[in-house]
Amino acid sequence: NCQMGRGRTTTGMVCGSILLLASRGWQPPPDTPRLPEPAASGRNLKRGEYTAVLELLRLVDSATQTDASAAAGVVKEDRGWRAKALVDMCCDDCGHAQNMVEAIVACTESAKTAELGVARSPEFWSRRAHNYLERYAYILLFAAYALEEVHSGFEATFTEWSHRHWQFKRVIKHLTLLA
Numbered sequence: 001n002c003q004m005g006r007g008r009t010t011t012g013m014v015c016g017s018i019l020l021l022a023s024r025g026w027q028p029p030p031d032t033p034r035l036p037e038p039a040a041s042g043r044n045l046k047r048g049e050y051t052a053v054l055e056l057l058r059l060v061d062s063a064t065q066t067d068a069s070a071a072a073g074v075v076k077e078d079r080g081w082r083a084k085a086l087v088d089m090c091c092d093d094c095g096h097a098q099n100m101v102e103a104i105v106a107c108t109e110s111a112k113t114a115e116l117g118v119a120r121s122p123e124f125w126s127r128r129a130h131n132y133l134e135r136y137a138y139i140l141l142f143a144a145y146a147l148e149e150v151h152s153g154f155e156a157t158f159t160e161w162s163h164r165h166w167q168f169k170r171v172i173k174h175l176t177l178l179a
Contacts, residue, residue, distance in 0.1 A: 007135070010091075010098045014139060017090040022146035028085040035081050045179055047088060048101045048136055052175045056137055056168065057084055060144045063165050068152035083143040087136075090143075100139070104132045108177055129177055137172050141165075 035057055036043050043049035057080030065076050091101050107129035111122045145161045162168065 007098060007100070010094050010100055011135065011139070013094040013097070014087070014090045014100065015142060017094060018086060018139075018143050018146050021086060021090070022143075022150045026086060026147075028082055032081075032085045035084065043179065046102055046105050048084070048104070050104075050133065050176075051178055052133070052171065053084075053137060053140065056140065056171045057081065059167060059171060060141070063167070066148055066152055066156075068155075069148045072151040074148065074151070079144055079147065080140075082147055083140050086143045086147065087140050091139075100132060100136055104129050104136065104177070107132060126177070130175065133175055133177060134172060137175060141168055141172075 035054060036049060038051045038054040038058070043051075043054075060080040060083060061077050063079075065074065065079070070076075088101065091099055095102070107125045110120075111125035111129060114120055114122045114125050116122065141162070142158060145158050149156055149161060156164070
């Protein structure tokens, strides 16, 4: 889902930023807020705190960890939080073309106000919002991959890492825009 090239460009910029920062030993700032519980009230949707996203990040925390990552002292339970902090920072830094997280909310709001029967109907905007949410989920996984595999010199590709963590694909397949 690309709108006038902005989505592809922003995705590439965010992924490049993730790789660069991970390879330089990026650490989340000390004031980075912890992840809320998936069912907690008051979650900030403009920061991607959708139930499905938070559940995916909890799954990242519980997934097996590479020996190199464990030897580097990466705390297993912080991997989802660290990945989200890195992605959100990169999305904000590259947001001059399009903020991919805020686009989810914007499209969801457009779906609520769109008229039925027009080209950009509520269904159009809902699909676009879902596509943005799916892309955000994949970028979160890419960040988790980068932060873990940097310790082994990226011995595994993202595809190999994803196959090893097949359970993530199941969660992404069932993503919803439910707050």
